[in-house]
Amino acid sequence: MLRLSIALLLGMAVTTAVAQTKEPLLLRGVGSFHIGGRHVAISGKPVREVLIGGANQRLDPNGTYIVEQMYVQYLLPQVRKAKVPLLMWHGGGFTGVTYESTPDGREGWQTMFVRKGWDVYVSDAVERGRAGWAMPEIFEGEPVFLTIDAPWNGWRFGDPGSWDPDPAKRKPYPNSQFPLEAYDNLIKQIVPRWTTTNKAIMAAYNQLVEKVCPCVLLVHSQSGTFGYEAALANPDKVKALVIIEGTIRGNAEMASKLKNVPILVLYGDNVEKSRMFSEQRDNNIRMAAAAKEVGGSIEIVNLPEVGIKGNTHFMMMEKNNAEIADYIESWLKRRGLVE
Amino acid sequence: MLRLSIALLLGMAVTTAVAQTKEPLLLRGVGSFHIGGRHVAISGKPVREVLIGGANQRLDPNGTYIVEQMYVQYLLPQVRKAKVPLLMWHGGGFTGVTYESTPDGREGWQTMFVRKGWDVYVSDAVERGRAGWAMPEIFEGEPVFLTIDAPWNGWRFGDPGSWDPDPAKRKPYPNSQFPLEAYDNLIKQIVPRWTTTNKAIMAAYNQLVEKVCPCVLLVHSQSGTFGYEAALANPDKVKALVIIEGTIRGNAEMASKLKNVPILVLYGDNVEKSRMFSEQRDNNIRMAAAAKEVGGSIEIVNLPEVGIKGNTHFMMMEKNNAEIADYIESWLKRRGLVE
Numbered sequence: 001m002l003r004l005s006i007a008l009l010l011g012m013a014v015t016t017a018v019a020q021t022k023e024p025l026l027l028r029g030v031g032s033f034h035i036g037g038r039h040v041a042i043s044g045k046p047v048r049e050v051l052i053g054g055a056n057q058r059l060d061p062n063g064t065y066i067v068e069q070m071y072v073q074y075l076l077p078q079v080r081k082a083k084v085p086l087l088m089w090h091g092g093g094f095t096g097v098t099y100e101s102t103p104d105g106r107e108g109w110q111t112m113f114v115r116k117g118w119d120v121y122v123s124d125a126v127e128r129g130r131a132g133w134a135m136p137e138i139f140e141g142e143p144v145f146l147t148i149d150a151p152w153n154g155w156r157f158g159d160p161g162s163w164d165p166d167p168a169k170r171k172p173y174p175n176s177q178f179p180l181e182a183y184d185n186l187i188k189q190i191v192p193r194w195t196t197t198n199k200a201i202m203a204a205y206n207q208l209v210e211k212v213c214p215c216v217l218l219v220h221s222q223s224g225t226f227g228y229e230a231a232l233a234n235p236d237k238v239k240a241l242v243i244i245e246g247t248i249r250g251n252a253e254m255a256s257k258l259k260n261v262p263i264l265v266l267y268g269d270n271v272e273k274s275r276m277f278s279e280q281r282d283n284n285i286r287m288a289a290a291a292k293e294v295g296g297s298i299e300i301v302n303l304p305e306v307g308i309k310g311n312t313h314f315m316m317m318e319k320n321n322a323e324i325a326d327y328i329e330s331w332l333k334r335r336g337l338v339e
Numbered sequence: 340m341l342r343l344s345i346a347l348l349l350g351m352a353v354t355t356a357v358a359q360t361k362e363p364l365l366l367r368g369v370g371s372f373h374i375g376g377r378h379v380a381i382s383g384k385p386v387r388e389v390l391i392g393g394a395n396q397r398l399d400p401n402g403t404y405i406v407e408q409m410y411v412q413y414l415l416p417q418v419r420k421a422k423v424p425l426l427m428w429h430g431g432g433f434t435g436v437t438y439e440s441t442p443d444g445r446e447g448w449q450t451m452f453v454r455k456g457w458d459v460y461v462s463d464a465v466e467r468g469r470a471g472w473a474m475p476e477i478f479e480g481e482p483v484f485l486t487i488d489a490p491w492n493g494w495r496f497g498d499p500g501s502w503d504p505d506p507a508k509r510k511p512y513p514n515s516q517f518p519l520e521a522y523d524n525l526i527k528q529i530v531p532r533w534t535t536t537n538k539a540i541m542a543a544y545n546q547l548v549e550k551v552c553p554c555v556l557l558v559h560s561q562s563g564t565f566g567y568e569a570a571l572a573n574p575d576k577v578k579a580l581v582i583i584e585g586t587i588r589g590n591a592e593m594a595s596k597l598k599n600v601p602i603l604v605l606y607g608d609n610v611e612k613s614r615m616f617s618e619q620r621d622n623n624i625r626m627a628a629a630a631k632e633v634g635g636s637i638e639i640v641n642l643p644e645v646g647i648k649g650n651t652h653f654m655m656m657e658k659n660n661a662e663i664a665d666y667i668e669s670w671l672k673r674r675g676l677v678e
Contacts, residue, residue: 024417025366030450031440034527050534063486069527078363095469101370111369129469130434132530147402188373188408191471195389
């Protein structure tokens with residue numbers, strides 16, 4: 001009931017999906033940079049011989065490295081309508097590609113929001129994608145690699161047991177919005193991830209916020225935590241936080257610190273079928289209550305309750321991704337962040 | 340003498356660097372995709388417990404993975420002037436970021452060539468950047484990590500012994516075009532690389548060529564080999580090959596097969612101070628002679644001999660990168676590849 005009432009409080013201003021525009025994009029800037037990182041000295045390792053460029057080369061691994069930087073790419077529309085930039089942070093095991101073209105080749109949120117007039121910054125967190133990664137001396141433990149079937153039940157494409165190696169025999173949830181014919185392309189987007197690097201990831205994100213913001217953060221999954229921490233580190237610079245199925249790890253004191261940062265948390269369909277997502281949502285509902293008590297605002301919206309059905313954990317890639325982008329845009333407009 | 344005469348044959352049409360335009364970019368498309376990859380089954384590995392999302396999760400590493408895909412991002416100008424797309428391939432230990440903004444934040448070749456009217460495809464090769472990478476069962480051997488000083492002499496910023504941990508004390512070659520104040524940002528672009536993955540890299544590149552070409556390939560360093568192999572695999576689809584300080588590993592038979600693919604190889608300054616680059620250039624000069632014998636064309640241009648001085652191995656990022664882009668564009672125009 002609480003979940004439903006929170007959705008009702010939002011006014012249920014469900015926008016209708018617009019046809020994807022084929023208008024050309026007029027950009028005043030396209031570019032990229034790395035940010036963060038630190039120098040670290042490594043010693044005591046044996047010299048190796050490696051075949052590079054057709055010749056054996058002596059490789060002395062001892063010396064100074066730069067590690068724990070992150071990568072950022074920006075697309076800046078010629079006509080800005082938003083008052084601040086929009087930073088899009090990916091989830092665990094993914095990169096900024098999350099927000100680029102969808103696995104089936106349609107437009108993603110990166111350029112959709114550029115078209116809406118936002119300066120969009122898409123990034124690869126420390127140790128993911130173009131951020132690069134460092135040797136075992138720097139990153140504790142082993143990286144995690146995901147099998148092709150891991151996302152299926154884990155990220156709510158279908159019930160346990162509904163996976164089949166033969167795509168034709170897989171049984172997704174009814175009305176799934178994921179472009180299932182492109183499932184392999186989602187898997188190709190996955191990169192190895194460590195589970196011990198949150199501190200380094202956060203350090204670079206904080207530097208990014210200090211460089212680019214004031215801004216809105218739009219975060220996914222693992223980055224829910226990073227977005228909330230970034231807001232705590234710079235509550236005056238984060239003007240709003242949009243969390244796609246991520247967790248708010250906070251307490252009353254943090255809620256108080258962020259009482260002026262409006263937070264929207266979106267959930268797709270079939271959350272109740274996943275213990276992990278249900279628990280995370282319950283946690284977020286508790287945090288929403290804590291925020292309300294101190295005059296803050298965390299709105300938790302279950303998309304099926306506002307008429308947007310069939311979404312998995314990867315709603316930014318799904319067939320109705322334009323409709324969900326419009327929903328977010330509408331929420332940001334109501335918060336005065338668009339001219 | 341041969342080197343000089345080859346440069347003279349080019350007509351020495353040295354273009355002057357134009358001021359970087361600040362005109363907005365009008366794009367008919369921006370997007371990305373992964374291509375290539377294969378399914379591989381892994382078995383016999385122990386199940387692990389890892390802390391993900393705040394909870395211990397059981398991670399069974401056995402199962403099917405997708406490995407050896409690559410990542411591609413495209414920027415398509417509204418007004419095309421080139422007759423075919425331009426694919427930009429990075430060197431060893433780097434990603435497509437090579438062609439994006441320079442380490443000191445100026446415009447890179449990616450958008451420079453878009454402004455010239457080319458559909459530009461920048462990619463991350465297999466096991467680099469957003470392509471992701473696979474476990475030791477897939478990639479033989481250890482990846483290579485580079486120390487901060489490795490590029491200094493290796494890639495011709497300065498003589499051996501001219502490196503100093505203190506940036507103020509480093510002694511680069513005179514008139515260096517590299518934006519030395521941003522040296523750390525170049526290092527941050529480096530990602531780990533294997534030295535055993537050429538076959539997998541090449542398989543994905545060939546799929547890319549089959550999808551996107553006919554085209555021009557612009558390749559750097561390690562990709563010199565990949566570009567030449569890609570042309571051999573699809574001699575009708577590669578309309579020209581521009582190699583930035585890369586090696587042509589070929590023979591007379593290959594030269595014959597590629598007699599209709601014009602090849603331009605550019606070298607920066609101080610090549611004679613590097614045994615590795617000198618040997619690679621000597622090899623390319625031999626291949627140029629072999630190509631000439633069968634009616635093909637490999638032009639080797641030493642930039643200092645056409646008045647472009649002070650460039651390192653990373654000319655696409657250097658202060659005069661617009662001048663070198665103009666030089667390449669002029670060469671491509673003479674080959675009839677621009678309207």
